[in-house]
Amino acid sequence: MESMSTGRFGAYLKLLRPPLAPMNLILPGAVALLASYVTTGGMPSFVPFVLATVGAYFAITSSYVFNDFCDVDVDRMGMPGRPLPSSLISKETALSYSVLLFGIAAAVALYLNPESLVALIVATLIMTLYSKWAKRKTPFSWVLVGLAYGVVPVGVWLAMAPAGWLKAGPGLHVGALIFGAMICITDWGFTNCDASRDVEGDRKMNVPTLPVTYGIPATAKVVAAAWVAGVVLSLALGASTGLGFIYFFVALVAGAWIVLQSIDFVRHPSARRGNRIFYQGANYRFLLFAALIVDVLLLATLGCQGVWA
Numbered sequence: 001m002e003s004m005s006t007g008r009f010g011a012y013l014k015l016l017r018p019p020l021a022p023m024n025l026i027l028p029g030a031v032a033l034l035a036s037y038v039t040t041g042g043m044p045s046f047v048p049f050v051l052a053t054v055g056a057y058f059a060i061t062s063s064y065v066f067n068d069f070c071d072v073d074v075d076r077m078g079m080p081g082r083p084l085p086s087s088l089i090s091k092e093t094a095l096s097y098s099v100l101l102f103g104i105a106a107a108v109a110l111y112l113n114p115e116s117l118v119a120l121i122v123a124t125l126i127m128t129l130y131s132k133w134a135k136r137k138t139p140f141s142w143v144l145v146g147l148a149y150g151v152v153p154v155g156v157w158l159a160m161a162p163a164g165w166l167k168a169g170p171g172l173h174v175g176a177l178i179f180g181a182m183i184c185i186t187d188w189g190f191t192n193c194d195a196s197r198d199v200e201g202d203r204k205m206n207v208p209t210l211p212v213t214y215g216i217p218a219t220a221k222v223v224a225a226a227w228v229a230g231v232v233l234s235l236a237l238g239a240s241t242g243l244g245f246i247y248f249f250v251a252l253v254a255g256a257w258i259v260l261q262s263i264d265f266v267r268h269p270s271a272r273r274g275n276r277i278f279y280q281g282a283n284y285r286f287l288l289f290a291a292l293i294v295d296v297l298l299l300a301t302l303g304c305q306g307v308w309a
Helices: 002-015 018-040 046-070 072-078 091-112 114-137 142-160 174-196 199-204 210-214 216-241 245-267 271-302
Strands: none
Touching (some): 002 046, 002 091, 018 046, 018 142, 018 271, 046 091, 046 114, 046 142, 091 114, 091 142, 114 142, 142 174, 174 199, 174 210, 174 216, 174 271, 210 216, 216 245, 216 271, 245 271
16 A cells, blocks of 8 residues: 555656756746846845745646646557556546646736736646647647747746736836747757657657657757757847856857757757757756856845846
């Protein structure tokens, strides 16, 4: 009985994609700190910062669980060891779990700023459209994934610095939009790397992903273009928000590295290489956002202005 409970608990954790947890936690944390620094010149209050970070994490992971709920048949072919195909968790329980995560995220967003709740609802509707319909109908469903995740940093920014639409605030800073665009476009790379990992399984299940429809070589070029655009946007983010040397150094060095990895994917387009660059992209994001956090903390503590201020 104890091992069964432990296994089920582990299955619930597995649905949240633990390897991606560092990236999915540091992203909203970085946005919350940056939004507060840009609009007030200082750090956010502790409780709103923690709530915004954890709430956004629950919002992201809710979409993971819902996607697994919709993809049980596909995962049974390509990833039979996952919690739903292996029957560790039922579809009904997974759906309830997804709704619970969304409910917590929604409550947090409403408490912090109704504008943030609107952003959450928009992102969730887009992801629902992707998981329930677009993924099975078009090879360009990844566009929806990017749009949904691109809303996340905007929603977190609104939680810390309202735009003034539903709650008095300083107005939506251009940095929030650039952050959203960067996440949107790089998620196009992530999603297509993910699809490249199981082309045969998707083909057998008639899921028309980009690599299934046009091949991994063509998909690799899309991935490379997404990462190049993402690196450019990371520099634009620093320029628009007055970040300092630490952020720009990491953005340039890590950006050059991920671009080289994407070029290597173009040269060696395979499912295995797609799997590697998927996790390399997550590591790049983690480093970039960690540098952003360190840079903001240093600038706020010393009362400095960034290199573009």
